[in-house]
Structures are given as C-alpha cells and as structure tokens.
Amino acid sequence: MKKVVIIGGGIAGLAAAYTLAEKQKQGQAEIDYLLIEREERLGGKVLTEQVDGFVIEGGPDCFLSQKPWAAQLASKVGIRDDLLGTNEENQGTYVLSGGRLHKLPEGLMLMVPTKIIPFAMSSLISWPGKIRMAFDLFLPKKKGDGDESLADFVTRRLGREALEKIAEPLIGGIHAGDAHTMSLKASFPRFLEMERNYGSLIRAMLAARKKAPPRKPDAKDGPRYTYFMSFRRGMGELPGTVAACLDSAKVLLGRRVTAVKRAGKGFLVEGEGMEPLKADALIVATMANHAAEILHLVDPVLREKLQEIPHVSSATVSLAFRTCDINRPLEGFGFVIPRIEGRKIMAVTYSSRKWKYRVPDDSVILMRIFVGGAANQDLVALDDAEMLKMVRAELEDILGIRAEPIMARIYRWFQGMPQYTLGHLERLEIIEKRLQEIPGLYLAGGSYWGVGVPDCIRSGTEAAEKAIAHLLK
Ligand SMILES: Cc1cc2nc3c(=O)[nH]c(=O)nc-3n(C[C@H](O)[C@H](O)[C@H](O)COP(=O)(O)OP(=O)(O)OC[C@H]3O[C@@H](n4cnc5c(N)ncnc54)[C@H](O)[C@@H]3O)c2cc1C
The missing domain is CATH 3.50.50.60 (FAD/NAD(P)-binding domain)
Structure with a gap:
C-alpha cells in the first residue's frame, strides 16, 4: 500500500x-x-479554550464566509448547524484616531466608500482627506502590471489619510503586516482587478453592489450567514x-x-x-x-x-471583566488602531458582543487584544505579568477600564504570521x-x-x- x-x-x-x-x-x-x-x-493556530464558561480564541476567531471551503468542510464533518454568524445587533467597527474612537462609516466596503451621506458625516476622515478619496473617481489607472505595495496603491488612489486611518489598520491588520512592504498582487489582487476593470475603486465597488444578487434568506433549518462566521463552541x-x-x-x-x-x-x-x-x-x-x-x-x-x-510574531490577550466594572458603553465589535496613534496594541475585539455563547452570562464581558505584528514584534516576548500590565495600561488610556480582569489568557505566536x-x-x-x-x-x-x-x-x-x-x- x-x-x-x-x-x-x-x-x-x-x-x-x-x-x-x-x-x-x-x-x-x-x-x-x-x-x-x-x-x-x-x-495549529486554530485554538479554542473553554474556561469557566468562557469560550476563548487563541488564534483566529472567525473565517470569511465568501470563501466557501471552511463552511464546506464543516458540512462534510457534520457541524453545519453549529456555524455561527456575528451578532447583528452590535455591528460596527471603530477606529482610534486622535485618541478618540470613530465609527467606520456605513457603506465602507473594504476601504472604499460607497454611500455618500454616511461617508460625508463620518468624523474619522478630515474634509481634505474625504475630497482626496473622491479623486479616485478621476485618477488614471496605473500603467504596467508590476507589483506595488498596499501602501503605495492606497496612497495613489485614495490618499494618505485613507491609508493611515483605514487601509493600514483594517486591511494590513489581517496580516499583522506592514502596508509598505505588503504585495498588493499577492495579498489583495481584487483591488488591482477593480482598478484595471473600472479605472476607479469607488466605481468598481458601486458596480459590484449593483450586480450583487439580493441576499438569499438563510434557509429555515440552517445557519444565518454573515460576512464573518465562527462556530457555536469556537473555531476549535x-x-x-x-x-x-x-x-x-x-x-x-x-x-x-x-x-x-x-x-x-x-x-x-x-x-x-x-x-x-x-x-x-x-x-x-x-x-x-x-x-x-x-x-x-x-x-x-x-x-x-x-x-x-518572512513571518512576524503576534499575540492575543483575552480578558474578562465584570460588566458593572466597565464605566463607558462599549460600541460595535471593537476597534482597530492606526500605527500613527503610536499605541502598543493593534486592535481590540469585544468577543462577547461580536459572538453569542462566549461568556457564561451577561454579568461579564470578554474582550481580545492584539499585540505585536510587523510594527511591534518585540512586545510578543514580554512575560505574562509585563504583557498584562502593558495591555491594561492601554485599555485604561483608551477605554477608561481600571478594573482588575476576572480572567486572563495570553497566546503567543512567534514567527507565526506569514507576510x-x-x-x-x-x-x-x-x-x-x-x-x-x-x-x-x-x-x-x-x-x-x-x-x-x-x-x-x-x-x-x-x-x-x-x-x-x-x-x-
Ligand atoms: C492571532 C491570529 C489571528 C488570526 N485570525 C484569523 C481569523 O480571524 N480568520 C482567519 O481566517 N485566519 C486568521 N488567522 C490566520 C490563520 O489562523 C492561519 O493562517 C491558519 O490557521 C494556518 O493554518 P496552517 O494549517 O496553515 O498552519 P498552522 O496552524 O501553523 O499549522 C502548522 C502545524 O505544523 C506543525 N509543525 C511545524 N513544524 C513541524 C515539524 N517540524 N514537525 C511536525 N509538525 C510541525 C505546527 O506545530 C502546527 O500545528 C490568524 C492567525 C493568528 C496567528
């Protein structure tokens, strides 16, 4: 054999x-x-732990539903019914800018605005920045098909502010990478196609929205599909x-x-x-x-x-707090942090707002903090006590949380994120x-x-x- x-x-x-x-x-x-x-x-990196009623993700907490292979495998092994969509009622992603959290405007697809009014009203991008983003409608396409970094591409089409406040933390964050060295062709070939076919990212996104078939209602007996999906008992x-x-x-x-x-x-x-x-x-x-x-x-x-x-190191820190210890309301699923903010953490996900079944009951909340990535790899090597101290200081500064977490878990992925x-x-x-x-x-x-x-x-x-x-x- x-x-x-x-x-x-x-x-x-x-x-x-x-x-x-x-x-x-x-x-x-x-x-x-x-x-x-x-x-x-x-x-491997898909690691879920169940601790005292908390469902804690050490690596990925979801997968993109547009790519069918994970849901297909789930169906084959008989856990299709455990597929779990994000909580619709808490939707929204925020960006830390100038020390404040700003909601990403509705209609922003990947990094491209497709709805004028919410985009115009957004406090995230300055007026000159918004006007610069609209230049995308008129700028010529790039000649030739040589590779280009994500940073160069976004700056060329949408301007520096869109790069720093949206593309770099949101898109670059997926790879925990550096937008200045990240290959657009290898990481986000869809953007290149959009420019090639429509001459403008905004026009391409508007066309994609028009062409998209109306969302099929989820089958009565099946899971509710959202952009990101997980499983009832976590990705593990x-x-x-x-x-x-x-x-x-x-x-x-x-x-x-x-x-x-x-x-x-x-x-x-x-x-x-x-x-x-x-x-x-x-x-x-x-x-x-x-x-x-x-x-x-x-x-x-x-x-x-x-x-x-190349591979870079990153870590995730999951912390649980008593709900009564959080004095400011938490909004959306969490927030990302542009590099120019100069913070030590990359992003925070409010795991128990994003997903059902992550905490034993409503008296506690679970959040996950991302550390490291191309910009701050050294921080991944901090020992547990130093890591917790650093993360708590950041949370205090940004969210005003002073309380002692009731549960903490740290997962380090040395050289674990391919670039x-x-x-x-x-x-x-x-x-x-x-x-x-x-x-x-x-x-x-x-x-x-x-x-x-x-x-x-x-x-x-x-x-x-x-x-x-x-x-x-
Ligand atoms: C913090 C974090 C968050 C992430 N979030 C998401 C997300 O939300 N959604 C998403 O889709 N993706 C996410 N990813 C990416 C995704 O998790 C990984 O790309 C994916 O899990 C990698 O799977 P893999 O099987 O290729 O590699 P791995 O999971 O790295 O598995 C490789 C395995 O090989 C083993 N191995 C290595 N060397 C040897 C050896 N010499 N002999 C025997 N065995 C060996 C390792 O122990 C490991 O188990 C995230 C990654 C990280 C680190």
Missing part, C-alpha cells in the same frame, strides 16, 4: 488528512496516510471535529520532523522520537519557515525561497517550478496562497488530491 505522510496538523494538514481518509472510506484503500504533528494537540470546533474523523492510529502527536531525504521515488522522513519513515508522497503543511528547515536536504533552492517568505511581501508571487512561481522537479512533494498552509482559514483548508485539500493523483498514475 502507498503512503502519504502529512507533516503539520494545523487546519491545512487536517484538511489534507481528511481528504485522504475520505478517499480511503470511498474505496481507495490502496493509499494510506499518516499525519505527524510536533505539538501534543492538533489544530472545526479542527476538533475533523480530527475525530481520522483514525487515531494514523496520527502521531508530539513528534517534530527534523529532516526529509529523497529515497528512490519517495521520501524518508526523520524526526525526534520516531524511527525514519518511508513516504511515497509528502505534504508539508507547516509554515514556510518550518518547511524550509524540514526540506533543507531535499533542494537548496526550494529551501532558500521558502526562507525568503506576502513584494515579490511573493515570483517566489511562489520559483517554488512551484522546483516542486515540479520533485514529484510527490506538495506544500500546503497559510504561507503561500492565502492566510485565512478557508484558503488553508483549500490548500490542504488540493495537496491531498494532487498526492492521490500522483500515486495513482
């Missing part, structure tokens, strides 16, 4: 293993799989349920793969605490920085290109070419074709399908 070894049990590796397990159940018994994970738990429900569908004898936990060697038509996988293992095909579903280490003996160019994909910097697509092209020279080797995960959970699931599924096709040749 042929064997596919999957290295890395994050959501990408789990999606790959699940695809292979399903194929086996459907009668493709001649291909077996083995999933190897360094930690004692599966799920997805990897947890996928893992339960796998044969536990085909999952090795607590084993770090140290190297892979080519052996005949296949590979030899070496790791700590395990005998070398033969693999007929190999899916490396770790971040690129780890894949570079694992594959260092396989191909030096591949290793070098994988190493060139799609300028040249990312060219790097991927070279990586793909090298992979073609090494039949049976596939990469999956957030470092390559999309950082979000749905993209990671898609990449894992596709890697497994390619491995199967290769072995059946």
